[in-house]
Amino acid sequence: MVEFAPIRSERVYEKVVAQVQSLILDGQLKRGDRLPSERHMVDQLGISRASLREAYSALELIGLIETRPRDGTFIKEEAGSSLHPLALFFLADDNFEEDFLELRRLLELQVAGLAAQKMDAQAAASLHSCVQRMAETIDDRMSIELDKEFHRRLAKGSGNRMLVSLLDAIAHVVDHHIEANRVHWFQQPEHRRRLVDIHTHVADAVAAADSEGARRWMEEHFGLVDEMRRLHQEVKV
Amino acid sequence: MVEFAPIRSERVYEKVVAQVQSLILDGQLKRGDRLPSERHMVDQLGISRASLREAYSALELIGLIETRPRDGTFIKEEAGSSLHPLALFFLADDNFEEDFLELRRLLELQVAGLAAQKMDAQAAASLHSCVQRMAETIDDRMSIELDKEFHRRLAKGSGNRMLVSLLDAIAHVVDHHIEANRVHWFQQPEHRRRLVDIHTHVADAVAAADSEGARRWMEEHFGLVDEMRRLHQEVKV
């Protein structure tokens, strides 16, 4: 059964939002940077001021930018005061990497533990098939997709939709930051083998409803991630 | 030294956003509900369509609503697919309560453990002064504020700004849902005593840099919260 995604034409303001987010994630826009004035921006983008303001108000609401009347529009300095703190995920800086990984590790361990308690045999089998395909494919990009899919299914299996949502958000940022590096990891057969190995153990533990084991192997997973990060020091996040 | 907050006039679109968020949190707007058409809404609110659309685009970006061209604007059915999954916090439903508490407990335990490792003597003392004032005041609302302040300082002390942000967001929803119930808790002297007691122990553990102890007493805290929730079955979240 093939599923078709409904056609959804992207609105102008969404393109602007995506562009600004991209620039922030890429580090081309940093905390405190000033954006062009609305009227100049409108000229550059070739859109109406109304559309631009839709984009700006959205970015402001999620806490990424800040507009100061009679002054200008700026990338937010203190993202913490925002109503929608996920914006923090975009504003990387010095300690960002550690904070980020710490949170992710915490959530993933919890997810592994919960999934082991709640996933039925069929769901656990789908984890195994994920790992299986990961082991077989020779396409690096496919490997990465399967890796992400594994964690996604695990999160769904935890039964806690908040955890699913948060990890989704994290995955979004990770995609931007470490895609290239993850390719490196998969390209080294040794690393690839260990990754597949660990994922298998997690899946095994989940299938055996072994909550503690699932946590332990997920912990192992992050140990490996740490190790790889140290190897590639240029790795961001 | 008294600090004055800069005057910040609220924009029109922010008021609209706040109103919609409120209606969702209060349950007056549920998943799938249809909002009035833009032109009707404009009449009801007495604002321009441009401002309304700023509000709608912001709400759409954070995943709370969904606009379908030539159809209408609706409260989102599946908040999970959003780019900004914190919207989930607003869309309570059946299992929401458990998921929510599970996540909060996880984060608060981590915060307690980290804070014990990282907070210096002065910061720990500020925790104690919080608890002290909590024990002394007879104003219930003040007690609640001090309770929140305690957890906020603890989060800051963890040094992980992501945790701070997430707990801020959670606090925002909690404020909407359980303010009234928290008053009940504080009104019973026995409960109040135990709450103060537990907070004191957490502060003690933090001051002693006893990470495990801080986690344990925070665990105790959530045990008490669970107990109180069972007593007041009408309690939401």
Next chain:
DNA sequence: GACGGTCTCTGGTCTGACCATAAGTCCAAG
């Protein structure tokens, strides 16, 4: 040098228009 007006820039708001499209309405041709 000090005062005060003016000019320009900023974001905030509003008005009114146009577009594409879907759904319903109605009428005429078959």
Next chain:
DNA sequence: CTTGGACTTATGGTCAGACCAGAGACCGTC
């Protein structure tokens, strides 16, 4: 009768242009 097409009306998406308030720069007058 049914059927097909035209028309109307609703929707959201976009745009152009206008006005406002306020802050700062500029410049002339006193």
